Amino acid sequence: MERVHRGLTGAGPGTAGAAAPAAMPEGQAAGRGHPRSARAARGRGTVDTLQGWALASPLVIVLLAFLVLPIVMIVAVSFWQATEFAIVPAFSFENYAFLLTSSVTWRVFGATLQFALITWTLTLLIGFTVAYYLAFHIRTTAMQTILFLVCTVPFLTSNIIRMISWIPFLGRNGIANQTLIELGIIDQPLEWLLYSDFSVVLAFVHLYTLFMIVPIFNTMSRIDRSLIEAARDNGASGWQILTNVIIPLSKPGIMIGTIFVLTLVMGDFITVRFMSGSQSANVGRLISNDIALLQYPSASATSVVLLVTVLLIIGVLMRFVNIRKEL
Amino acid sequence: MEPRPRSFYLLTAFFVLFVVFLYGPTITIGILSFQGPQGGLTFPMRGVSTYWFHNLFQQQAVGDIWGAFRRSFALGLMVMVATVVISVMAGLAFRKRFFGSGALFYLTIASLVIPSILISLGVGLIFNQIGARVHWSTSGLGAQLTWTLPFGLLIMFAVFNRFDKRFEEAARDQGATPWQTIRHVVLPIIAPSILGVALFGFSLSYDEFARTLLTAGSYNTLPLEIFGMTTNVTRPVIYALGTLTTVFSFLIIAGFLGTAWLLRKRREMAARRAG
Numbered sequence: 001m002e003r004v005h006r007g008l009t010g011a012g013p014g015t016a017g018a019a020a021p022a023a024m025p026e027g028q029a030a031g032r033g034h035p036r037s038a039r040a041a042r043g044r045g046t047v048d049t050l051q052g053w054a055l056a057s058p059l060v061i062v063l064l065a066f067l068v069l070p071i072v073m074i075v076a077v078s079f080w081q082a083t084e085f086a087i088v089p090a091f092s093f094e095n096y097a098f099l100l101t102s103s104v105t106w107r108v109f110g111a112t113l114q115f116a117l118i119t120w121t122l123t124l125l126i127g128f129t130v131a132y133y134l135a136f137h138i139r140t141t142a143m144q145t146i147l148f149l150v151c152t153v154p155f156l157t158s159n160i161i162r163m164i165s166w167i168p169f170l171g172r173n174g175i176a177n178q179t180l181i182e183l184g185i186i187d188q189p190l191e192w193l194l195y196s197d198f199s200v201v202l203a204f205v206h207l208y209t210l211f212m213i214v215p216i217f218n219t220m221s222r223i224d225r226s227l228i229e230a231a232r233d234n235g236a237s238g239w240q241i242l243t244n245v246i247i248p249l250s251k252p253g254i255m256i257g258t259i260f261v262l263t264l265v266m267g268d269f270i271t272v273r274f275m276s277g278s279q280s281a282n283v284g285r286l287i288s289n290d291i292a293l294l295q296y297p298s299a300s301a302t303s304v305v306l307l308v309t310v311l312l313i314i315g316v317l318m319r320f321v322n323i324r325k326e327l
Numbered sequence: 328m329e330p331r332p333r334s335f336y337l338l339t340a341f342f343v344l345f346v347v348f349l350y351g352p353t354i355t356i357g358i359l360s361f362q363g364p365q366g367g368l369t370f371p372m373r374g375v376s377t378y379w380f381h382n383l384f385q386q387q388a389v390g391d392i393w394g395a396f397r398r399s400f401a402l403g404l405m406v407m408v409a410t411v412v413i414s415v416m417a418g419l420a421f422r423k424r425f426f427g428s429g430a431l432f433y434l435t436i437a438s439l440v441i442p443s444i445l446i447s448l449g450v451g452l453i454f455n456q457i458g459a460r461v462h463w464s465t466s467g468l469g470a471q472l473t474w475t476l477p478f479g480l481l482i483m484f485a486v487f488n489r490f491d492k493r494f495e496e497a498a499r500d501q502g503a504t505p506w507q508t509i510r511h512v513v514l515p516i517i518a519p520s521i522l523g524v525a526l527f528g529f530s531l532s533y534d535e536f537a538r539t540l541l542t543a544g545s546y547n548t549l550p551l552e553i554f555g556m557t558t559n560v561t562r563p564v565i566y567a568l569g570t571l572t573t574v575f576s577f578l579i580i581a582g583f584l585g586t587a588w589l590l591r592k593r594r595e596m597a598a599r600r601a602g
Binding site: 051052059066153161314 | 331332334335338339341342345346348349350351352353355356359367368369370409412413414416417419420421423424425426427428431432434435436437438440441442443444445446448449450452453456469470472473476480484526527530531533534536537541550553554557565566569572573576577579580584
């Protein structure tokens with residue numbers, strides 16, 4: 001039936017596949033051999049397309065003006081040249097040549113990937129555990145909603161304030177050091193708690209674990225509970241149910257969370273700058289430093305390389321998940 | 328009810344720890360913002376006072392905090408309205424698959440995952456090139472929309488994926504025009520979710536930093552102003568400011584959640600009366 005329908009609308013690849021159920025009855029009728037309704041259905045496809053684009057036009061305009069054009073501009077400027085006072089349109093690979101042959105670039109990209117991987121591991125472990133708890137151990141929907149809100153509310157408050165709020169904890173005379181000294185575990189305050197790679201990762205986990213919890217919880221709450229019953233009836237232990245049923249079925253949520261966390265960390269510059277006290281570097285800071293020095297062509301070239309890296313990673317991850325189906 | 332397994336208690340402990348991790352620092356600066364006038368950035372408290380809050384209202388030497396707040400608030404409202412209107416329209420559009428809808432969807436996702444600083448840089452460059460001046464209400468607004476719209480659209484997707492089409496069919500069968508169906512059937516049903524979109528639109532804009540950095544022009548929004556202050560955090564005045572904006576955010580969230588809850592309650596009562 002779906003194939004019949006696909007043949008009839010046939011306005012292009014975009015309309016094919018699982019078409020809107022609302023249009024199905026007409027498609028069916030036409031499939032039984034009424035050429036006139038077939039034409040009507042095709043007309044409907046065009047009408048749908050026009051209507052769709054009309055309704056989506058504000059979105060299209062915003063995305064074209066503030067997403068597509070800026071990226072095109074960055075790609076263009078990445079080939080320009082900078083003099084002391086201005087940037088000059090040109091077509092030169094100088095920026096890229098400099099960028100890709102500099103050892104600093106490679107080191108900074110390496111550090112960025114390292115931040116991303118460590119943060120990913122931690123947010124995944126914590127996020128999965130929290131989502132699992134909410135989805136399978138909380139029995140009433142009301143309680144689930146409340147606890148879920150408790151987890152999401154901080155997302156709607158200021159990231160910068162949340163970073164600042166670590167100072168009294170991690171500072172030289174902060175709560176962590178005072179407690180450790182009182183307990184006799186250390187004699188000297190630890191210097192690496194604040195303004196270090198440690199505090200950068202801590203802030204990332206603090207800010208971004210939510211991006212793991214929400215999609216994983218969303219996927220988990222759709223797992224058919226009878227599957228778990230069936231596994232239990234067949235003698236699976238709790239651990240076996242977790243590894244053989246729940247984790248495989250939660251994969252789409254894990255993938256979406258992974259996309260969020262990796263791209264947020266890869267593109268970050270403010271967390272690294274603030275939490276490391278400007279001591280650690282990542283690609284975002286490389287770009288923002290160039291911007292501060294008005295070296296726009298160089299900043300653009302770095303941006304393009306970062307963008308390509310991020311898109312490659314997402315491209316690979318997207319192969320494992322159909323985002324639209326998971327919402 | 329079957330008894331709780333032991334893993335339940337372990338996981339509860341884990342969850343409690345996570346919540347402490349999430350809120351602990353915020354509560355700490357909340358307490359420390361009541362430091363006495365001689366107090367520092369960490370414990371111990373040297374007296375309890377509202378000195379730093381007064382300080383916030385008096386001194387203007389660090390910058391224009393209240394101007395920044397007003398701008399952030401206005402921009403938040405603008406972004407909120409735009410996000411709601413555009414997301415609902417696009418959400419309605421995406422209910423039917425149309426030619427190019429797949430590409431548009433992935434473009435929206437791209438808007439979400441693209442590093443914020445690229446939007447900031449790109450928009451800044453374009454305004455520079457066409458000779459326009461960057462301003463929070465033009466370039467800032469557009470740059471922030473690239474962040475809020477994907478969230479708005481994702482919420483609309485989640486809503487319409489769960490939407491019971493029979494309501495609409497009933498309306499249509501009784502002779503409602505498409506516009507009447509949307510106005511009197513679809514929109515009231517999705518109203519609580521629209522509130523959610525509005526909350527996201529306002530809050531994400533109010534706290535946005537990276538995309539606004541190069542697009543706000545010479546007048547700072549509040550997060551930019553706060554970041555400017557962090558370059559030399561030496562006194563609890565920044566905690567006072569942080570506490571105030573966090574309380575403000577909480578009030579906004581509570582307001583939205585309360586309204587959504589009231590909507591639902593009223594609907595339940597109406598349903599009960601209709602019997």
